[in-house]
Amino acid sequence: MNKPIQAVSTPTTYTCGNCGSEINIVSTTQASANLDVCSNCHPAYTGIESKQASGSKVDSFNNRYKTKG
Ligand SMILES: [Zn+2]
Numbered sequence: 001m002n003k004p005i006q007a008v009s010t011p012t013t014y015t016c017g018n019c020g021s022e023i024n025i026v027s028t029t030q031a032s033a034n035l036d037v038c039s040n041c042h043p044a045y046t047g048i049e050s051k052q053a054s055g056s057k058v059d060s061f062n063n064r065y066k067t068k069g
Helices: 057-064
Strands: 010-016 022-027 032-035
Touching: none
Parallel strands: 010 032
Antiparallel strands: 010 022
């Protein structure tokens, strides 16, 4: 039995979990996948900074070991 030499390409739909937009590409591995962020909603493309939910690790460290300024 001869195996096909070339990989089989199938249309693939990537769905953004942040804004819900769909991106159609051709893939050889899977029919659909999910993205965390895409170019429609990423701050680097939109220019809108997202608000952090909580302080960073550095902030909590500085709060714990406050020095006299
Ligand atoms: Zn998106």
